Amino acid sequence: MTPHIRAKENEFAKTVLMPGDPLRAKYIAENFLDNVVLVNDVRNMLGYTGEYKGKKISVMGSGMGMPSIGIYSYELIKFYGVKNIVRVGSCGAINEDLDLYDIILANGASTNSNFQSTYKLNGIHSATASFELLLSAYKSCEKLGVKPHVGNVLSSDIFYHDDPNDWKNWQKMGVLAIEMEAHALYLNCNRLGANGLTILTVSDSLVTGEETTATERERSFNQMIEVALNMDEA
Numbered sequence: 001m002t003p004h005i006r007a008k009e010n011e012f013a014k015t016v017l018m019p020g021d022p023l024r025a026k027y028i029a030e031n032f033l034d035n036v037v038l039v040n041d042v043r044n045m046l047g048y049t050g051e052y053k054g055k056k057i058s059v060m061g062s063g064m065g066m067p068s069i070g071i072y073s074y075e076l077i078k079f080y081g082v083k084n085i086v087r088v089g090s091c092g093a094i095n096e097d098l099d100l101y102d103i104i105l106a107n108g109a110s111t112n113s114n115f116q117s118t119y120k121l122n123g124i125h126s127a128t129a130s131f132e133l134l135l136s137a138y139k140s141c142e143k144l145g146v147k148p149h150v151g152n153v154l155s156s157d158i159f160y161h162d163d164p165n166d167w168k169n170w171q172k173m174g175v176l177a178i179e180m181e182a183h184a185l186y187l188n189c190n191r192l193g194a195n196g197l198t199i200l201t202v203s204d205s206l207v208t209g210e211e212t213t214a215t216e217r218e219r220s221f222n223q224m225i226e227v228a229l230n231m232d233e234a
């Protein structure tokens with residue numbers, strides 16, 4: 001038990017998938033996993049443990065933003081012994097080579113957040129994914145015939161930027177897309193010795209202004225889930 005999770009000590013698998021939306025966690029549990037058990041519903045941040053092709057795996061919502069995923073990923077690693085956390089989410093593309101529904105594997109996550117000030121570093125930590133998980137996800141993409149984009153993303157504290165064009169400065173740095181969680185996940189994993197990876201589906205493009213519809217998001221989301229579920233476990 002923690003302040004935010006009611007699951008018993010051994011109720012999470014070694015690997016946890018984390019969509020932002022707890023209803024996505026419910027969708028994944030109901031549509032992809034067998035022998036599913038609800039292990040958390042505190043604050044309705046639904047968490048489940050089940051099996052995929054006979055392998056134990058968990059899925060739980062992370063909420064939106066770095067403070068939220070920062071709490072849940074910390075507690076999963078520190079108090080439940082989780083070793084691998086794979087964020088599966090949506091993002092806004094800022095690179096012109098990206099199309100709607102493209103899949104991104106984030107090897108790193110830049111940020112405008114103050115999150116890493118807690119580590120009192122006399123510099124800026126490069127928040128990076130686990131290469132083991134990144135390679136496993138890349139191989140899973142190959143098996144499924146998916147060509148992912150591998151690169152840096154921006155984890156922003158803000159969804160509505162006051163200057164609607166400030167993403168263009170990040171575009172100059174080769175950043176592929178904007179989302180709001182990866183940087184904090186990677187910091188927790190880097191600090192606590194766990195493996196983290198973020199897999200994203202492009203749900204909108206700041207370059208073209210295109211957006212997916214709610215139903216299209218669900219369809220395109222499935223491909224990313226299959227990539228995550230078919231990864232070899234680290």
Ligand SMILES: Nc1nc(Cl)c2ncn([C@@H]3O[C@H](CO)[C@@H](O)[C@H]3O)c2n1
Binds near residue numbers: 158
């Ligand atoms: N800042 C931001 N901007 C754009 Cl264009 C996004 N597209 C998807 N997301 C993700 O979806 C949620 C916001 O809708 C967040 O969890 C975030 O990770 C985005 N977050």
